[in-house]
Amino acid sequence: CHPYSIEALKVRRFCQSEKNVPYLYLETDYSTADIEQINTRVTAFIEMLEARLS
Helix, strand or coil: CCHHHHHHHHHHHHHHHHCCCCCCCCCCCCCHHHHHHHHHHHHHHHHHHHHHHC
């Protein structure tokens, strides 16, 4: 059980509803096996933020 995952829903709701800012939730086992997937998701999130600001 990951205690931080319990609060993730509350944080997401706060970011999206109260502050109207994007939210990205990543879950990993901290191995090198998921580096590419994380890189892809973070890159896409950054691109979305850039598009939102322009």
